[in-house]
């Protein structure tokens with residue numbers, strides 16, 4: 356009796372090792388090892404569920420043989436309570452699947468099959484196979500069957516836990532790509548307007564809203580929403596659900612709003628029905644916004660704590676990205692203001708050029724809009740236009756303000772302003788992408804410009820600065836001539852098509868002018 360107890364205890368201890376898994380494959384390997392010890396005449400194989408591939412396969416033999424999760428074989432096996440001889444399983448349930456039968460019985464030498472079922476779903480199945488060359492038994496001994504049944508009992512719980520851990524890991528892995536998605540958004544405005552599209556991939560929801568926190572007015576302003584027919588109202592601190600999140604700066608996760616003792620009584624944000632999550636987006640210093648999502652009560656998968664964790668991680672990525680970008684934009688803006696005020700100070704010395712850069716900027720941005728350029732390209736053109744002549748800071752005043760025509764030496768000197776301008780902005784990483792537009796604003800597409808480049812050798816957007824620059828020069832008074840009328844200037848510009856700029860730029864410029872006239 357003592358011996359029996361001892362061996363039983365030893366057996367229990369050995370099964371305890373199954374609770375000690377770190378990975379699914381480690382768990383499956385230990386189970387196989389245990390079966391090898393107890394059933395030396397059989398070779399055990401475990402086919403486990405690979406949910407992402409929707410099939411059952413051996414972990415260490417990926418792709419060798421796989422059984423689709425929606426096959427009749429799997430459906431019947433899920434309903435089997437315990438292990439059965441493989442041949443009787445095929446005969447009784449799936450007699451038509453000769454291909455699978457050949458694979459499992461002949462290729463693998465399988466003779467006994469044991470399902471591992473948890474909550475009506477088949478997590479895995481064990482196939483006992485005869486080693487190569489050995490005779491295949493019909494079934495297994497009762498003692499062996501009871502050992503396998505016991506092992507399956509332990510394996511079931513652990514495989515289930517491992518599958519949850521695996522799916523969490525996959526979710527985390529997916530979330531790891533989120534910062535990359537955020538970085539691909541070009542501006543804070545684009546990032547904000549796409550916030551819900553991006554979050555939908557992380558936590559699918561039926562309705563959702565993103566509020567921006569307006570610090571000065573201390574309120575939440577709805578910026579984007581989905582699945583909500585009308586614009587959500589602006590929220591004061593404590594209003595609705597999101598207003599609570601705003602005040603407490605803590606995530607709220609409620610599985611059923613209608614049954615919740617407090618949230619069922621709150622009237623605001625009625626569109627947040629069923630299960631909902633509300634998460635603040637904030638850095639350690641300030642609140643940026645609040646995002647609130649819900650799944651309606653008829654959604655079979657309500658939002659729960661695990662979604663809250665996912666959303667909180669996503670929100671912290673969002674907060675970092677928005678904060679960094681806002682800081683960067685503020686820095687860029689302050690650098691831009693400094694440099695453009697230098698440019699204005701320079702123009703102020705000469706009343707003939709006063710306001711020139713500002714006007715060139717307005718025209719160039721108008722052309723960019725006319726051409727339908729992206730917000731990012733338009734930004735570059737705006738900055739390059741206001742700063743295009745910044746290099747004149749380095750040219751002597753006597754040359755810049757000289758009322759009569761320039762000598763060859765003076766002309767050579769003034770031509771240096773494009774190089775000087777390039778060097779000035781080259782020192783700032785904010786303007787790396789506009790330095791070439793400044794350098795080449797006196798370039799001509801036929802190769803007769805400052806650097807003798809042809810169209811295609813320099814950024815084409817420089818032609819936008821160039822046409823706006825020439826037009827403003829023509830329509831401004833000069834010491835040696837009066838300002839051209841608009842129609843005369845346009846006629847002169849038309850003659851420059853194919854020399855300074857191409858027809859597309861000219862046409863866009865012309866429509867931009869007539870548009871500004873009609874506005």
Ligand SMILES: [Fe+2]
Pocket residue numbers: 743744772796797
């Ligand atoms: Fe210039």
